Amino acid sequence: MLKVINLNASYKDLQVLWDVSFEVKQGELVVLLGANGAGKTTILNSISGIIPGTKGVIEFLGTDITKLASFKIAAQGIIHVPEGRRLFPEMSVKENLEMGSLLPEAKSKRKETMKKVFELFPILHEKQHQEAGDLSGGQQQMLAMGRGLMALPKLLILDEPSLGLSPVLVTQIFDIVKEINSQGVTVLLVEQNVAKTLSMCNRAYVLENGRVVMEGEGKELLNNDHIKEAYLGI
Numbered sequence: 001m002l003k004v005i006n007l008n009a010s011y012k013d014l015q016v017l018w019d020v021s022f023e024v025k026q027g028e029l030v031v032l033l034g035a036n037g038a039g040k041t042t043i044l045n046s047i048s049g050i051i052p053g054t055k056g057v058i059e060f061l062g063t064d065i066t067k068l069a070s071f072k073i074a075a076q077g078i079i080h081v082p083e084g085r086r087l088f089p090e091m092s093v094k095e096n097l098e099m100g101s102l103l104p105e106a107k108s109k110r111k112e113t114m115k116k117v118f119e120l121f122p123i124l125h126e127k128q129h130q131e132a133g134d135l136s137g138g139q140q141q142m143l144a145m146g147r148g149l150m151a152l153p154k155l156l157i158l159d160e161p162s163l164g165l166s167p168v169l170v171t172q173i174f175d176i177v178k179e180i181n182s183q184g185v186t187v188l189l190v191e192q193n194v195a196k197t198l199s200m201c202n203r204a205y206v207l208e209n210g211r212v213v214m215e216g217e218g219k220e221l222l223n224n225d226h227i228k229e230a231y232l233g234i
């Protein structure tokens with residue numbers, strides 16, 4: 001579904017991605033793992049067109065999207081829920097969700113999609129008339145994910161949804177990610193929460209200093225000595 005081939009990216013003279021290649025197949029839940037600064041967010045921003053001018057090829061459903069503007073990439077069905085959530089704090093929960101469904105197809109199905117989002121996140125239903133800025137961190141993350149789903153994504157990209165959340169909420173968020181995936185949405189997830197994500201994903205790619213250094217099935221990587229030592233502290 002998504003193919004990233006030899007992606008290179010730089011900030012001015014500083015090259016931060018080096019020939020990064022990976023793929024996400026239809027229906028999969030794929031994780032990009034790596035420490036702070038490994039280049040994960042840069043990869044996601046390149047895919048969704050937020051950083052233009054990267055070198056390499058990004059294909060989605062057989063089409064080259066490397067040079068497309070970000071709104072055109074979103075219109076193809078790639079929806080990116082960024083780190084930091086970027087909600088509209090003074091708008092209500094419901095209005096934030098509506099902002100996720102501005103394109104014609106999503107707009108025409110707004111009511112039924114919102115019903116599904118409220119089934120996944122009952123707390124958003126309960127708080128639909130409250131301002132987004134008044135929600136807790138975990139609820140804001142749920143709203144950001146819900147807003148992404150309102151766009152009817154073919155590929156949902158989630159950048160560190162567990163960041164800053166308590167262990168109980170992290171488990172809850174990951175359960176919902178799994179549920180979204182089992183409902184047919186392909187997911188590309190960036191995480192630093194290595195143990196939890198490896199146990200739930202289909203496949204993972206490990207990034208170090210802007211390079212893919214390892215790839216494999218989640219459970220296989222969980223038993224890998226390098227992963228155990230470098231990421232799990234075992």
Ligand code: ATP
Pocket residue numbers: 011014016034035036037038039040041042043
């Ligand atoms: P984190 O988990 O901290 O977000 P990451 O793996 O997502 O880390 P990136 O944010 O992609 O990593 O950063 C990769 C490298 O690029 C880092 O060395 C970072 O300092 C650098 N970098 C990121 N954004 C910029 C920017 N706007 N200008 C200059 N350098 C940047």
